[in-house]
Amino acid sequence: MDLNVAIGGPQGGGIDTSSNMINRAFAEAGYNVFGVREYHSNIKGRHSYNHLRVNEERPRSLRYPVDIIVALDADTIFEHLEDVGPGTKIIYDRSFESSDLAQARMIMRDTARRIKETLDGAKFPNTVKGAVDYMKSRGGIPMPIPFNDVVASANAEGPAARYFNTLGSAVTLSIAGLDQKFTIEAIKQVFSNKEKVVAENVRVVEAAYRYASENGLAGKPLKTLQKKKRFLITGNDGSAIGKLMGGLRLQTYYPITPASDESTILEEHEEYSFIEGEKNRLKRGGVVVVQTEDEISAVTMAQGAALTGTRASTATSGPGFSLMAEGIGFAGMDEVPIVVTLYQRGGPSTGLPTRNGQSDLLFALNTGHGEFPRIVLSSGDVEECIYDAMKALNYAQRYQLPVIHLIDKNLANTTDMIPDIDTKRVPVPQTLKTVPSSDFHRYSLKTETGISEMGILGKDIFWMTGDEHDELGHVTEDTEMRDSQMRKRFKKLETALQEIPINDQAILYGPDKADITFVTWGSQKGPILDVMEDLKKEGISANLLYLKMFLPFPSEFVKKVLGKAKLIIDVESNMLAQAAMVIKLNTGISIEKSILKYNGRHMTEDEILKAAKDIYSGKSKNEIEVLQNGA
Amino acid sequence: MAHNFKNDVTVDWCPGCGDFGILTSITQALAELNLNGNDVVAISGIGCSGKTPHYLNMGGVHTLHGRSIPFATGVKLANPNLKVIVPSGDGDMLGIGAGHFVAEGRRNTGLTLIIYDNEVYGLTKGQAAPTMQLGEQTKSLARPNVFGKVNPITLALSSGYSFVARGFSFDMKQLKDLIKMAVMHEGSAVIDVLQPCPTYNNVNTMEWYRQRVYKLEEEDKNWDPVITPGNENQAEEKFQKAYTKGMEWGDRIPTGVFYDNRTIPSFTKRLNEFVPNYLDYPPSQQIVTGKDGYTPVDPYGTFAEKLI
Structure with a gap:
């Protein structure tokens, strides 16, 4: 089995909850789900959807046409007109059929124009019914469902629309042939055992399965696989988990899509737990997450923390990263170990704030004026996000420079199932100095690697300046010292290239x-x-x-x-x-x-x-x- | 023996610069507080003021223009045991870094901000700083200043700073005492230091200031800007008095402590309520390596809700 699903509805309409149900239900039956979230820069109303793939292996990509489209609103039918192929099942509420494209004001004007051209060109009316017929002409199988009637048959409390997402998920799962018990288990997990809410939604699930079965929609029973414990996480989660494991103890950020989720996750886990055997040795501490006044503050505040021996980082996206340019230059010049996680979205300027892009690579390589060394690394899947975040913190400490970790929006919002998190895959070397240095030269030139001993504020007396500096860290404009310090800094890149495994x-x-x-x-x-x-x-x-x-x-x-x-x-x-x-x-x-x-x-x-x-x-x-x- | 906070780096400020008085006041204040070289750090911005850390025998970071406050906040949050002083210019604090200045008032992290207020950008040859009066024309300006001035005292008060004072760089005894109070103050403190620039400000000279400055506590024997725990109800009245005095400028310029509210919890105390053991084990004191050289953090326990 290999199933692609697009489930869409209005932003704020519970699309994420739907996907979460589908993910967890399949997971209960032992399957793996991989998904990507697409959404507008909008709080409520505009079209949002999740594209999911389910199979026995580890799905790692998505495919069109999808096997099932679940439309929780009329706009979804219009928006996904082209995503059907032979056999695509189209689940939607029968009452949407009369909806007119001209009334679909939440569809972007040019998108609506293109939809209109397609429907007009194929001689279908500009209604959901027309759109569904168009899809049917391309092999789609319309499955209109009376959403309100099915919810009513469940006797669920409150407005019926509240349950459309549960209904849509349940019908999808029934079509896929998944046993109802798994869906009910997923409902319990999604609503965290809130008794009443669970009960209402379980009745909706039962009603949906009943309807599907009575109307010949239910798929043939799906084989149940052995269920294994897994982490259900996104790229944002992965980076946060990796940072925490990698010793991050102070993170700064200014709110921006699609980066801030990482900081929010860290803040939610500011109290972390130790692995067995460490509990008695290490007193439990916490991670400090600071929302700053802007990204200039975020990147410089993280550096202030780094200078005390703390593993520190910030996370941002293109517009915020632009503001960080001068701060990253300081970290390069002054050899400050910081990690900047750069979540790339569509640019330039505000660009496509909630959409994918990989257009910040050259900028990440060249951020800031002047020439200074940095490490730029990139992750390609959720699992990599975890270990790369750890490595990024290690590189920053080892080479004392800014490390830019690139994650694209697509990956940030990818949901994946990770079989395990290996705490022994990436070592976390202790860099905290316990003995202060006497006669300390922070930028000592007596180094083969370009790396000189880190100074720790509060432990060592030393100086730093964004000006070119001598070995002590004082301002210099001496020609020879300038050349030597430039070479010292860049030597670290050669060292890194040799030391980092291919x-x-x-x-x-x-x-x-x-x-x-x-x-x-x-x-x-x-x-x-x-x-x-x-x-x-x-x-x-x-x-x-x-x-x-x-x-x-x-x-x-x-x-x-x-x-x-x-x-x-x-x-x-x-x-x-x-x-x-x-x-x-x-x-x-x-x-x-x-x-x-x-x-x-x-x-x-x-x-x-x-x-x-x-x-x-x-x-x-x-x-x-x-x-x-x-x- | 008390730590000597002065080092032997050559000071390259102009002869007669008000910065010398600030430097001396800082070293004396820190010595009188019996601090060691590793108890305190100086984080500066750019310009003549920015050079201050190089002249001090303690950890010093000469950062970017306008960014001394966020750097300093990061230091203090990661190691709240450190005293963090921030010598920065009026342009640093109230021009390019004004956003950080306001934000730090809200945070109340526990920094000592020392504003070198000379109304000009000295190192770039005398352009008008944000503290220069509208219509004032110092010698390197081609025409009178077309911008109004920002008032460091009232802006500091409005931003939420819990200690607000003004000193004069040629009254080192008073300035030293203000710095001592500010360093010992739990929240963030602002000292606006009137600091004549002998090279570019030929209007607000040492003499000009000498004729105008007076001390709040000498003028009014009942002047009491301090709000102690239990007396939170005095805060509004004392804030209003401080604000009124902060507006005074021209023939008479008040110096001394305008406002000293000891009842506003510092950012570090606020964090301690949420981040476990924050003050005992701040970020800089935590061990991030397990016994075997790998992470001691348990992802299964920490992120249990993500397990399915």
Whole structure:
């Protein structure tokens, strides 16, 4: 079984709760669910949906057309007009049918215009009924359900619309063939055993299953697999968990989508628990999370904390990161260990505040004036977010510089099921100094690695300045000292390149030699790995050069891999193919073919596959294939 | 032996600069408080004032223009045992860093802000600072100042600072005493220091100030700006008096303590209510490595609600 579902409704209408029910119900039956959340920059009313995939393995990508569309409002039908294929089941309330597109004011004007053109072009009326018929003409199977009647049959208290999300989920799960008991268990978990709410919703579930069964919608019973304990977490969660495990004890932030969830999660867990055996040795402390007045304050306050020996970080998104530029420069110049988690969204300016993007790579590599070393690393799935956040904190401490951890919005809002969290995968070296240094030279040039001993405010007397400085940290404009300190700082990057294992810099997935060599970073990793399997079935071999670290850059490894490649296709969520530019800058290798997407929506398996095949077969002569999936 | 807070780094301020008086007042105040070199740190911004930490024998960070406050807040939050003084210019605090200045009043972290108030940007050759009067023309201005001034005392009061004072850099005894009070104050303190710039401010000179400054407590024998626990009901009246005195400028300029409210909990105390053992084990004192070199944090226990 391999099921793709899109469940949509108005923002604030319980879409997340629906997905949570579906996730947990499948999890109870032993299945894994992978999902992405798409939403507008809006609190209530505009179209929001979750795209989910369920199977026995570990799903890592999403696909269109979906198998089931669940519309909790009329807009969802209009918005997902093109997402159906042969056999797609369309679940919606029969009462939506008369809704007119012209009245759907929460649909963006240009989206509504395009929907209208599609319906008019195919000669269907501009109503939900017309839209459903259009979907039917493309193989969709309409399943109108009297939402109000089904809820009424459950005798649930309050307005019926309150239960539409439970109803939609339950019908979906019934169609998928999932036993009702799992759905009821999910309801209990989602409503945290709030007795009355659970009881009302359980009755709605029962009514939904009853309706589905009586009307021939219920799928054939799904095999129950062995259930294993898993973490149900997002990329935001992963980064927060990794930071806490990695020793983070002070986090600053200014509210911004899609970054602030990470800080909120940390704040909710400001009291953390110790593993067995440590409880008596270490007195329980807490994590301090500070909401600052702006991102300039966030990045500088974290540095103040870092100077006391605290592992400190901040998290932001593009607009906030722009404000952090001067602060990051100070961390580079003054060798302050901080981590900035940069959640990339669609830019420039305010851009697409709630949508995906990977257009901040070059900016992350060049943030701030002047030349200073930094480490820029990127994560491509939820699990990586955990361990990369730990590594980022370690790198900051080891190399005493700003570490920028890139996570794209798609990944931040990906929900994944993680079998376990390994506390022994990444060591957390103790960096807290216990003995103060005498005759301390903070920026001592007596170092082979470029790394000099960290000064701790409160333990050592030393000075720091954003000006060029001498070994003591006092202002200097001496020509030789300037040259020496510049070289000392940059020496750390060479050290880092040697010390950091190659697997943490770049990974080659698949065979050494292949017909197609994909290059990517960030959240396209999962979809491309799936595309490679799809291609294999069609007799086309493919491998993937997956980039994790952009500074320092694994030039030798990349040269070696790309040197053997027959056809290189770069896949990124930006317009300029920024990673390809970085590769060219570092290796001289030009990548001629790119699959790019910058409409802000997540890349799906099917669209990458199609573009790759078009390029491979020569059907497309374009240098750049631009992907457009997604409502 | 008491720690000597003065070091031997060459001071490159102009001869006659008011900054010397501030530097001396800081070193004397810290010595009289019997602090050690590792008990206190100085976090500055940019400009002539920003150089102060280099001249002090204690941990010192010369940060970015306008950003001394957030850097200092981070230091204090991670290690609340440290005394954190913030020598910064009027441009630093009330121009480019005005947002941080207001935010810090709300936080009340426990910083000692010393504003070097000379009404000009000295190091960039005398442009008007946010504390310069409307219509004033100092010698390097091409035309009279077209902006109104921000009032450091009333802005500090409105922002929520729990200790607000003004000193004069040529009255080092008073300034030293103000710094001592400010450093020992639990919440955040602001001292607006009138500090003539002999090179670029030919209007507000040492003499100009000498003729105008007076001490609040000398003028009014009953002047009592202090609000102690149990007397919270005095806060409003004392705040209004402080505000009224803070408005005074021109022929007579008040100095001394305007407001000293000891009943507003500091940010660190507020955090201690929520973050377990925060004051006993602040972020800088926590051990982040387990016995075996791996994390001591248990993700299963900490994030139990995410387990399905």
